Amino acid sequence: MGMMDWFTGGKDKKEIERLTKELELIQLTKEELEYLDVKRELEAIREQFTQEQQQIEEDTKKQRTQLEKELKKERDAFDRHVKFERKAVDKEIKKKQNTILAETKKSQDEVAANTARLVELKQLIGEYDDKYLMQQHGLYEPSYEFDTSSAYKNMLDRIRSEQKDMIRSKVATSHPEQYMVDNDKKKGKEFVLDTIKLSLRAFNNECDVIIAGVKPTNIEKSADKINKAFDQINSLTDMQKISIRKEYLRAKLRELHLKHEFEMKKQAEKEEQQEIKGRMREEARVLKEIENARKKVEKEELHFRSAVTSVRAKLEEADDSEKQALLAKLAELEAKLAEVESIKDDIENREKNTRAGYVYVISNIGSFGEHVYKIGMTRRLEPLDRIRELGSASVPFTFDIHAMVFSEDAPTLENKLHHRFATERVNQVNLRKEFFKVEIEQIAKVIKEEFDETLEITLAAQAEDYHRTLQLREAAVSSV
Known part of the structure; x- marks a missing residue:
């Protein structure tokens, strides 16, 4: 267990x-x-x-x-x-x-x-x-703008007459009403009158000399001289309480300006008359040239018409072997006759149309320098004759041609060019001088715009005589 x-x-x-x-x-x-x-x-x-x-x-x-x-x-x-x-x-x-x-x-x-x-x-x-x-450049701005020299002359006479009236009415000077010399009023009055005469005579003489010598370059200096004479003479009679009035001084200054403008107007009228005479001579040359050309072409026309008539008469009698040569000759003569008739029509058209002509652009480097061009016109049948005249003894070298434009209305084309380059005028006072300081390309552009886009214009100037002269001078300097 x-x-x-x-x-x-x-x-x-x-x-x-x-x-x-x-x-x-x-x-x-x-x-x-x-x-x-x-x-x-x-x-x-x-x-x-x-x-x-x-x-x-x-x-x-x-x-x-x-x-x-x-x-x-x-x-x-x-x-x-x-x-x-x-x-x-x-x-x-x-x-x-x-x-x-x-x-x-x-x-x-x-x-x-x-x-x-x-x-x-x-x-x-x-x-x-x-x-x-x-x-400084000899120019002058007018105080008066009369159309003619006679109008200036009338106004000048009127101002001088007003000065005389001022002296007669004794308002040219300021002076005492009563003045005593040796306590004698009569002697005092005579003294005052004599002093007035001496003052005005001295002042008038000074003014006459100054006014007689007035020029565009000394107009202001002349006015200063008159003012100075006025002050000096009045200072001499200050103790006597006698003085030339400023109203009289202003009259003298007006006379100075009028006299100057009167002389300028006379010179302008003289130049205008010369230009009118020049245009008349040019027109006479044109008419004579047209007349001679017409006579020449009429003579040629008559010659070819006679020759055509003669050949046609021979054709009627010619045999078959001769007809071929005669027909060729007839065709040649008729062609020449048609050419002559065309030239004749052109001449008659130029004679009737006084506005037809050539507008030219030329330069002269040796005479006027670079970029200076003359823009003008001519009605000549041979426009080169006019260019040769311009390059005669008045200038040391001949002109170079940059453009030669034929127009049925040459004055209008010329005026358009002048207007477009008005600010480039070499002479701004005398508009009859047709020289312009401008680039040739600008002139070419305007001509093509106003006339013909395809027009050929020579831009470079040959100036052969001028350049040859420069070479000779350089050679002379080098040899020294």
């Missing part, structure tokens, strides 16, 4: 196993009970923690609500303060803006006024510069 059997008093083995299991269950329950106690304790702690957490959340929520109320109150107070400050700042800014706008407007008005004044001063300076430049 085993140990276990002895210990149990012989109980059944199965019973022992059952009891063992129950013991194990009793032990497990005890542990579970301990676990449940711990679990309940933990749940109590958790519940307490949850309650405390809820309390904290409620307290926090209340504090947050209170803080938000206080923050809103502070923010509202701040916003009111900011709004107040902003109004004050905006008011100050607006005040400063208004001040700045007022100052800006004032400155703009001053700038506008100064700009207008500057423009006015520039115009005045420009006018004075122009006048000075004109005087």
Whole structure:
């Protein structure tokens, strides 16, 4: 019998196993009970923690609500303060803006006024510069603009008559009504009259000399001389309280300008008459040239008509062997007759159309320098004759031809070219001088625009005599 059997008093083995299991269950329950106690304790702690957490959340929520109320109150107070400050700042800014706008407007008005004044001063300076430049180059701006020299002469006589009337009526001078010499009024009056005569005579003599010698280059200096004579003579009679009046001085200055313009107008009329005579001579040459050409072509026409008639008469009587040669001769004569008739028609057209002619562009580097061109026109049947005349003894070298344009209305084409290059005129006073300082490419462009795009224009000047002369001078210098 085993140990276990002895210990149990012989109980059944199965019973022992059952009891063992129950013991194990009793032990497990005890542990579970301990676990449940711990679990309940933990749940109590958790519940307490949850309650405390809820309390904290409620307290926090209340504090947050209170803080938000206080923050809103502070923010509202701040916003009111900011709004107040902003109004004050905006008011100050607006005040400063208004001040700045007022100052800006004032400155703009001053700038506008100064700009207008500057423009006015520039115009005045420009006018004075122009006048000075004109005087320096012998030019003159007219004070009067009469059409004829006779009108200037009439006005000149009128001003001189006015001066005489001023002297007669004793308003040319300022002088005392009563003057005493040795306590004698009569002697005083004679003294005053004699002094007036001497003053006016001296002044008039000075003015006559100055006015007689006036030129475009000394017009302003002449006026200064008259003013100086006026001051000097008046200073000599200052103690007697006798002086030439400024009205009389102005009359003399008017006479000076009128005399100058009168002489200029006479010279212009003289040049115009010379030009008219030149045009008449040119027209006479053209008419004579046309007449000679017509006589020549009519003579040739008559010759060819007679020859054609003669050949046609021979054809009627000729046999077959001669007809071929006669027909060839007839065709040749008829062709020449048609050519002559065409030339005759051209001549008759040129005779009827007084505006038909050639517009030419020529240069003379040796005489006038580079980029200076004469733009003119001629009605000659042979325009080169006119160019040869221009290059005669009056200039040291012959002209080079850049363009020779035939036009049915040559004066209009010439005027268009003159108008387009008006500011480039070499002589801005005498517009009858047809020389222009301009690039030849510009002239070519205008001619092609106004006349014919396909027209060939010679851009480079040969100037053979001029360049040969330069070579000879260089050779002479080199040999020294």
